[in-house]
Amino acid sequence: RLKYNSAGRLYKLKFTPNQSEYEWEQINVNCSQHQGYIWQHSANFTKESLFDGEKGLFLTVVGGCRYPNTPYKSIVEINLETNKVTHSLDLEKGLVSHDAVVKDNKLYIFGGSNGGDFNSAICVLHKGKISYLKGHRAIGCSTCLLD
Numbered sequence: 001r002l003k004y005n006s007a008g009r010l011y012k013l014k015f016t017p018n019q020s021e022y023e024w025e026q027i028n029v030n031c032s033q034h035q036g037y038i039w040q041h042s043a044n045f046t047k048e049s050l051f052d053g054e055k056g057l058f059l060t061v062v063g064g065c066r067y068p069n070t071p072y073k074s075i076v077e078i079n080l081e082t083n084k085v086t087h088s089l090d091l092e093k094g095l096v097s098h099d100a101v102v103k104d105n106k107l108y109i110f111g112g113s114n115g116g117d118f119n120s121a122i123c124v125l126h127k128g129k130i131s132y133l134k135g136h137r138a139i140g141c142s143t144c145l146l147d
Helices: none
Strands: 002-004 010-015 022-027 042-048 055-062 074-079 084-090 096-103 106-113 121-126 129-134
Touching: 042 096, 055 096, 055 106
Parallel strands: none
Antiparallel strands: 002 010, 010 022, 042 055, 055 074, 074 084, 096 106, 106 121, 121 129
16 A cells, blocks of 8 residues: 655555554655655556556656745656656646546646646646646645546
């Protein structure tokens, strides 16, 4: 079991030998932009790369920032089996306070602020390319996915 927290740190659940106790072990991710304290980003775990369809375990982190920096534009995909960045791509503008959800190997990014205004586009990442759909201005979004 893995978790990626609001401070931009990745943890793996470890059980003790008798399996009655557990602890969270921090994993160092080799991504210079998203290592350490970042806030108001979005992150998704997938079993297939959102860029090239490669099978594995991936963490895709979108936007966020470190105070007092401007919002990051980057979408970074990290292969969790190697702990290395496999793909990186920039949005038109940086984003904070947004959210993202994965459906049918597409990443839908919506809401948030780009540092000076609210984001009014829905960004879709599919096979390593970004398209923009018309959306509504929103901040502090939250997602859920029904199958």
